[in-house]
Amino acid sequence: LNTERDRLSTYFDWPPDVPVSPEELARQGFFYLGHRDRVECAFCGGVLHQWEAGDDPFIEHRRHYPHCPFANGEATANIPLGATSPPTGSPGTAQAVVSSPIGTEWPKQPDFADEQSRLSTFHNWPRYSPMSPLRLVRAGFLYTYVADHVRCYWCDGGLKDWQQDDDPWEEHARWYGSECGYVIMNKGMDYIREVRTRRPPVVQQVGLLLKQRLKKNKISYSKPQFRWGVEAGIVQSVLDMGFDENRVQAVIQNHWQRYNRPFTTATELLNALLPQEESLSFQLTEQPLDPETMERELRRLREERQCKVCLSADACMVFIPCGHLCCCEHCANMLRMRGRRCPLCRALFQRVQRAFLA
Structure with a gap:
């Protein structure tokens, strides 16, 4: 998404009540993630949401992601709208003279461009998974060797927890379609729009889920569970490792209550999460689980470590x-x-x- 035109094309279902225009967001390097008002910078990967009236995307970009090369006016591959080659000396532009109409210009892992190389990563695919490795491979995925977690070789998007009736192509398009060149080339934007219209991606945000759960249980807790500009990437990286969402939520809440601040590094959050694994093994014996479920949970814990x-x-x-x-x-x-x-x-x-x- 190095071109402003490509970024702007992702806002086809941008909510009309958001007080920031798609044109300005695309101009400042952001593309739409397809959920509420959540956007991501194409150059630093920074994610912002919850836009309010008076917010300036340029200022918010630099405030939350001060090291972003685009926000700092450094050389990037950006091509502004209407330009055949990027001008020099203006903020957020660089030296690239050509761009690809594909959402992501180059695959993140080109060594896995052919299906055979991706298929070779599935030699240790878990037997309990109902999903066929060949179907995942054809949809662009390779195995990460963690539970049933897979990643696309092109956009690096990850998916897990596969069910019997899941369609890898549909899930790929649903969650990463507008930013993945592999999906766009093989299925086209009409397919992506159709999938997202029928099954819009619902991003399970840790803080939002915790807030809803606390409200349901009538528990008063006013502190935010994490700050998107500081802690969102940390939380997401831990969830990508396969840690249980409920455990992450509990650790974040406890940290806020004790220290009145968010986690600032992935290591800090991991050090808080890892001791939970030992206590979880005892909790498993307290619940009436059938042997198959218990064996699956213990296998998942062993694979995490x-x-x-x-x-x-x-x-x-x-x-x-x-x-x-x-x-x-x-x-x-x-x-x-x-x-x-x-x-x-x-x-x-x-x-x-x-x-x-x-």
């Missing part, structure tokens, strides 16, 4: 800045010497940090 490279030692190292806890110390040091890429999301990492159990 397992190193995703050697599949034997416990994961104890966090990759920064993506925040994934997925390797033991030995494998993390090996990856540091061999390409410095996170084995889960394939993003480059700057450093690794040990996560200690409290």
Whole structure:
């Protein structure tokens, strides 16, 4: 979504009551995520929502994401609306002279462009999953080696918790269609619009769910559960690892009550979450679970803690800045010497940090 025209095209179902125009948001680097007023920067990945009258997208962008190259007027691949090549010297533009009509110009993981390479990642696909690896592969997905979590090789969008009647193409289009070149090339924008009209993506926001649950239970709690500009990416990275949403919500609420502030790093949140796993194993014995459900839950817990490279030692190292806890110390040091890429999301990492159990 490097061109302003492509970003603007994602706002076809933008809510009319939002007091910020799609034209201004697209001009400031944002594309629409298809849910309420939630938008994402095409250049830094920053997400903003809950727009109010008088908000200036340029100011909000720099306030919440001060290191974004686009917001800081640094060189990017942006092409403004109506331009054949980007001008120089203006905020948020750069040196690119061509753009692709595809939502994401290049695949995030080009090594998995052919179906056979993606299929090779499914050798350890869980037997309990009702979804066929071949159907997932044809829809652009590769396996992440965590439970039934998969990611698209092009847009890097992740999906999990597959059900018997799920359609991989439809889920792909529903959640990531407007920003994924693979879906656009294979299915087209008409298909994406049809899917999203029939089944709009419902983003389960941790803070919103917790607020609704507390209201339902008539519990008074006025503090926000996380600040979108600071903590949203941290929370999402932890959810992507497979941590249970209820546990994340409980830890965030407890942190606010004790310290009156949000989590500021993924490591901090992980260190608060990891001790919960031990207590959860005891909670499982207190509930009347059938053997199959208990075995599935215990297998999920073991997979969460397992190193995703050697599949034997416990994961104890966090990759920064993506925040994934997925390797033991030995494998993390090996990856540091061999390409410095996170084995889960394939993003480059700057450093690794040990996560200690409290």
